[in-house]
Every structure is written in structure tokens, then in C-alpha cells.
Amino acid sequence: MISSFRKKNISALIVCILTAVLTVLILFLPCYTFHTDLYTKKSGNTFVGDEKYLSVKAEVEAVADEYRAMGFVIELKESVTERVNSKGEKTSMVAFTLQQEEQRNALCFLNTVFPSSKLMALLLISIGLALIFALAGSLRSVSADTNALDRTSRIFRSASGWCVLAAIVLVFLFAMSNTYSLSRKITLYKNGLSDAGMDAFYAGIDAFVFNGTAGDKVQELASGFTFDLLPGYWITVPLLFMMLLSVILLRRGALKKTLSRGLLYLFILIVCVVTLYPYYVMFITGFRSNAETTDMYFQNVLPVRWVFSNLKDIIDRGVLRFLGNSILISFGATGIAMLCGIPAAYALSRMRFKGRKAFLGFVIMSQMFSPVVLLIGISQLMNTLHLNDTLLGLMLINAAFNQAFAIWLLRGTFSAISPEMEQAAYIDGCGRIGSLIRILLPMAAPGIVTTLIFIFINAWNEYTISTVLISTPDLRPVTVGITQFSSFNMIEWQYLFSASLLATIPVVILFICIEKHLVSGLTAGGVKG
Numbered sequence: 001m002i003s004s005f006r007k008k009n010i011s012a013l014i015v016c017i018l019t020a021v022l023t024v025l026i027l028f029l030p031c032y033t034f035h036t037d038l039y040t041k042k043s044g045n046t047f048v049g050d051e052k053y054l055s056v057k058a059e060v061e062a063v064a065d066e067y068r069a070m071g072f073v074i075e076l077k078e079s080v081t082e083r084v085n086s087k088g089e090k091t092s093m094v095a096f097t098l099q100q101e102e103q104r105n106a107l108c109f110l111n112t113v114f115p116s117s118k119l120m121a122l123l124l125i126s127i128g129l130a131l132i133f134a135l136a137g138s139l140r141s142v143s144a145d146t147n148a149l150d151r152t153s154r155i156f157r158s159a160s161g162w163c164v165l166a167a168i169v170l171v172f173l174f175a176m177s178n179t180y181s182l183s184r185k186i187t188l189y190k191n192g193l194s195d196a197g198m199d200a201f202y203a204g205i206d207a208f209v210f211n212g213t214a215g216d217k218v219q220e221l222a223s224g225f226t227f228d229l230l231p232g233y234w235i236t237v238p239l240l241f242m243m244l245l246s247v248i249l250l251r252r253g254a255l256k257k258t259l260s261r262g263l264l265y266l267f268i269l270i271v272c273v274v275t276l277y278p279y280y281v282m283f284i285t286g287f288r289s290n291a292e293t294t295d296m297y298f299q300n301v302l303p304v305r306w307v308f309s310n311l312k313d314i315i316d317r318g319v320l321r322f323l324g325n326s327i328l329i330s331f332g333a334t335g336i337a338m339l340c341g342i343p344a345a346y347a348l349s350r351m352r353f354k355g356r357k358a359f360l361g362f363v364i365m366s367q368m369f370s371p372v373v374l375l376i377g378i379s380q381l382m383n384t385l386h387l388n389d390t391l392l393g394l395m396l397i398n399a400a401f402n403q404a405f406a407i408w409l410l411r412g413t414f415s416a417i418s419p420e421m422e423q424a425a426y427i428d429g430c431g432r433i434g435s436l437i438r439i440l441l442p443m444a445a446p447g448i449v450t451t452l453i454f455i456f457i458n459a460w461n462e463y464t465i466s467t468v469l470i471s472t473p474d475l476r477p478v479t480v481g482i483t484q485f486s487s488f489n490m491i492e493w494q495y496l497f498s499a500s501l502l503a504t505i506p507v508v509i510l511f512i513c514i515e516k517h518l519v520s521g522l523t524a525g526g527v528k529g
Contacts, residue, residue: 012249013138016160019243020131023167023236024124030103031233032178034209036225038072039063039098046094048080053094060096067098071213075099102209106174106233113204116177123170127240130163134247157251164244171236175229182227190223279504286310286498293493310498314485319499321474322481326460327506328391329477333398333459334452337406340399341451345410346436350419360411366404371397371465382469389471397469398459405458406451413447414440449514456510478503 041063043056057078064074077097085091109117137156185201188194206218214221248258285293287310288303347353348360371378378397379388387393417440425435441448463479470476482499485492 009138009250012246013134015246016134016243016250017131019239019246020127023127023239023243026232026236026239027106027120027124029105029232031106031230032104033228033230034100034102034104034225035227036100036102036209036221037097038067038074038100038221041096042093043095044093045091047092048094056094057096060098064098067100070215071211072100073102075101100210102211104208108208109174109178112208113200114178114181114208116174116181119170119174119177123167123174126163126167126170130160130167130243130247133157133160133163134250138250154251157247161244161247161251164240164247168237168240168244171234171240175233178227178229186222189219282497282500285493286501288494290492290494307494310494311502314495314499314502317484317495318473318481319478319502322476322478323502323506325391325475325481326477326479326503329394329398329462329466330456330459330506332391332395333402334455336395336399337402337455338448338452341403341406341410342441342448344407346414346440348407348411349414350422363404363407371401371462375465375468378465379468388469389475391475393469394462394466394477397465398462399455402455402458406455409451409454410444410447413444413451416447417443453510453514457507460507 039060041056041060043052046052046056060076064076067074075098077099079095079097081093081095083091106120109120111117133156137153137160181201185194189198189201202218202222205222206212206214209225210218210221245255245259248255252258284301284303287306287308289305289307292303348356382388382393382397385393387396421439421443422432422435425439430438461479462477466477466480470480473481478499482496482503485495485499
């Protein structure tokens with residue numbers, strides 16, 4: 001009698017074979033439709049059936065015969081536009097279009113000069129290898145009287161799964177590559193932005209789309225043709241996904257755990273790509289030449305020539321000085337905010353006094369006011385205190401606007417710590433300040449670090465107040481200083497992104513230095529015994 005394990009393996013293997021065969025059959029069906037307008041003739045003040053209409057149509061038919069003699073398969077399309085002019089007279093315009101329509105399946109790309117030909121070959125190879133590995137990994141388990149897979153079977157089945165994953169990715173890459181070759185590349189050639197491989201490319205277009213009948217007119221015709229990817233092509237994705245499920249069933253014996261883990265990895269990958277893509281653009285643009293940064297067609301994903309001198313140029317224009325100012329302002333504002341916020345948060349968490357709730361409400365309300373609303377008052381206050389156009393003034397202002405956030409966040413952190421910890425410290429002879437420093441602060445390290453990071457980033461990114469208060473160029477923070485690379489008629493993108501790249505380094509270093517405290521602070525400050 002065949003065990004349930006072997007039955008499940010046989011069923012999964014059958015599904016794997018069927019989905020692989022169906023996927024290949026789908027690739028034999030038409031997946032692209034190409035439309036080419038060969039000739040267009042418009043005739044105004046022409047009504048269907050009148051003498052002018054018949055004359056123009058006969059002229060278009062004569063042109064159609066010429067194209068048919070060249071081997072084109074022609075379809076004559078006619079459109080009529082009627083309207084009433086300002087005199088109340090009815091007018092009509094007839095447009096005749098000679099259009100060629102061709103359909104191609106995905107396997108037709110194998111014999112072309114397009115990059116997608118290699119992708120299609122890899123797709124077929126991946127499906128074939130996945131099937132071979134699945135069969136090789138199933139032969140032993142199907143014939144053996146055991147429900148356990150040996151090492152060789154596990155290796156073959158794992159390899160089969162990776163091949164199916166590669167095939168799914170190649171399905172999308174194939175479509176993307178064709179979009180680039182048949183649309184973007186033609187645009188680059190047409191506008192004279194590139195000529196690399198142009199003759200071979202147009203020869204391939206002539207052979208693939210026009211069956212070798214375009215000849216010298218291939219560039220003119222290719223610049224006007226359109227193509228549609230038929231929905232039937234995407235049936236390959238669910239088929240390959242079913243094949244992947246069957247391989248997972250062969251390898252793991254269950255789907256739920258593996259699928260949940262795979263979806264988690266996919267989600268993490270998508271989040272990483274979305275998060276890191278702006279930094280990737282900033283990085284590669286920071287080392288491009290000015291000509292490449294103003295290229296509207298974004299011809300090259302990576303710089304043709306890495307211009308590392310951009311860093312030297314921005315340093316010569318004072319970016320390091322701006323970075324130093326921002327570091328001083330951010331660390332100063334963070335230190336002041338934490339120095340005032342920790343005692344205030346501790347008092348609100350542990351002490352009971354009149355007006356405590358009102359003060360908490362005031363702390364929350366203060367977050368409602370934007371610095372822009374208070375800008376005039378802030379400017380007058382700084383002038384009165386003679387702190388206008390000084391780094392100390394910016395430190396105090398940034399600390400003040402982040403003070404409410406620091407107090408509110410730290411209060412929650414202190415409230416979450418059991419008062420018994422302090423009472424144990426009192427028994428050991430510590431006073432209120434000693435217990436705060438020796439017990440509460442180490443235990444509140446994660447909350448303190450979180451508050452510190454937020455205050456630092458807010459002070460680092462501040463722009464509006466710095467623009468108003470700082471008039472001396474040498475005292476500008478980096479957020480204001482890099483505006484020198486942007487003017488009314490030109491933006492020096494390579495310098496702007498190079499400076500932005502440098503501006504991220506201190507924040508990254510801060511996170512690296514503080515990260516270990518986020519973990520160690522969770523257990524520090526506990527009592528023994």
C-alpha cells in the first residue's frame with residue numbers, strides 16, 4: 001500500500017510537471033501585438049461617398065497596393081470626423097490609415113538581437129532544470145519504503161525551488177527588457193542621444209516586426225510603431241507560482257510555514273528596496289558629471305565616469321564648515337533638551353504637586369505651535385538677547401522646540417519603571433538624586449536613547465529658523481548651506497547630492513554608536529538578590 005507521504009509526493013510531482021508544460025505552452029501563444037501606421041491621408045470638407053472621398057480613397061488604395069507588393073500585410077482603417085462650423089454649416093473630415101498588425105509569441109524572441117532573447121533562453125532553462133531537479137529528487141523517495149528524505153533528495157528539491165523562483169523573476173525581466181528595447185531605445189536613437197549598435201538593432205527590428213520588408217524605411221517605421229503586451233502572457237506567473245508550491249510541498253511536506261516565511265522575506269526585501277532607493281540615487285548622482293545629471297532620458301543607471309572630484313569641489317565651497325556648524329547645533333540642542341527634560345520628566349512621573357495636570361496639558365499644547373508661526377517673536381527675542389546670528393541662539397531655539405517632546409517621552413519611560421527600584425536604593429542609602437542617576441537613568445537608557453535620537457535628527461534637519469536667524473555665511477548649518485547649489489536658473493545636482501551624502505554620515509555614525517546602548521540599557525540598573 002502506498003503511504004500518504006508518497007501519495008502527496010506523487011500528486012505534487014504531477015502538478016509540477018503539468019504547470020511546467022502549461023507554462024511552456026503559454027509561451028507558444030501570441031504575447032505581443034505590433035501596430036505600425038505606414039501611411040496616413042486626411043481630407044477636409046469630404047463626405048463619405050462623394051467624389052472627393054472616392055478620389056482620395058483610390059489614392060490611398062494605390063499606396064496600399066505598393067506596400068502589399070513589398071510584402072506588407074495591410075489593413076485600411078477609415079475615420080470620419082463631423083462638426084458644425086461658426087457659420088452653422090456641417091463639415092466633415094475623412095482620415096485614411098494604412099496599418100500593419102503583427103503578433104509574436106514569446107519564443108520568437110529567441111532568434112533576435114534583443115537582450116530579451118537571452119532572458120527567454122534563461123527562462124526556459126530555469127523551467128527545464130526545475131523539472132529535472134524535481135524528478136531527480138523524487139525518484140528515490142517514491143521508490144523507497146520510507147517517509148524521510150535523504151540528503152541528495154533534499155538538495156535536488158531545494159535546487160528545483162530556486163530554479164522556479166528564478167523563472168518567476170525572469171518573466172518580469174523579459175517584459176521589462178522588451179519595453180526598454182522596443183520603446184526607450186528607439187527614442188534614444190530617434191533623438192540622436194545614442195548610436196551604439198543602432199544598425200544591428202534596426203536590422204533586428206526589420207526582421208522581427210516587419211519580416212524583412214521595411215528595408216531603408218525601417219527607422220521611419222520603427223519610430224511610429226506601437227506594441228501591446230497581451231494579458232495572456234501573465235498567466236505564466238500563477239502557473240509558475242503553482243509549480244513553486246508543488247516543489248515546496250515536495251521539499252517541506254507542508255506549505256503554511258514556508259509560505260509565511262517567504263512572504264516575510266519578500267516584504268522585508270520590498271521595504272529595503274523602497275527605503276534604500278533614494279539613498280542609491282543620491283549616491284550615484286553625487287558622483288556623476290553635470291551633463292549626466294541633466295540627462296532627461298537617464299540613459300545610464302550608473303555613472304559613465306565616476307567624478308570623485310565633486311567631493312573636493314563641495315569641500316572647497318564650505319560644506320565641511322556647514323557640517324561642523326550643524327554638528328555643534330544638534331549636539332548642543334540635544335544636550336540642553338536632555339539636561340532640562342530628564343529632571344522635568346522625573347518630577348512629573350514621581351512627584352505629586354499642584355498644577356501637575358495643567359503643566360502636562362501645556363506641554364502637549366506647546367507641540368501645536370509651528371516654528372513658522374512664532375518666527376517673528378523668535379527673531380525679536382533673539383535680537384533682545386543679542387543671540388541673533390549665533391550658533392548658541394540656534395541651540396537654544398532647537399532645544400526649546402524639542403523640549404516638550406523630550407519631557408513627554410521621558411515621563412512615559414520613567415513611569416514604566418517600578419518605584420520599588422528606587423525604594424531599594426533608598427534602603428541602601430541613596431538619596432533621590434542618587435537613585436535617579438544610579439538606578440533610573442541606566443534602566444531608562446532605551447527611552448533616553450530614543451529621545452536623544454529624535455531630538456538630534458529634528459535639530460539636524462531644521463531649516464526655517466536657521467534661514468531667518470543666520471545671516472553670516474560661515475555660521476550656516478548644512479541644511480541652509482547646501483542651498484548655494486540651487487539657484488533660480490540652475491541646480492547643480494551633482495554637488496547637491498554629494499553634500500547630502502556627506503550630511504548623512506554624522507547621523508549614521510550616531511546610530512552606530514548608540515545602537516549597542518539600546519540593547520545593554522534594557523538590563524542595566526537591575527538589583528541583585
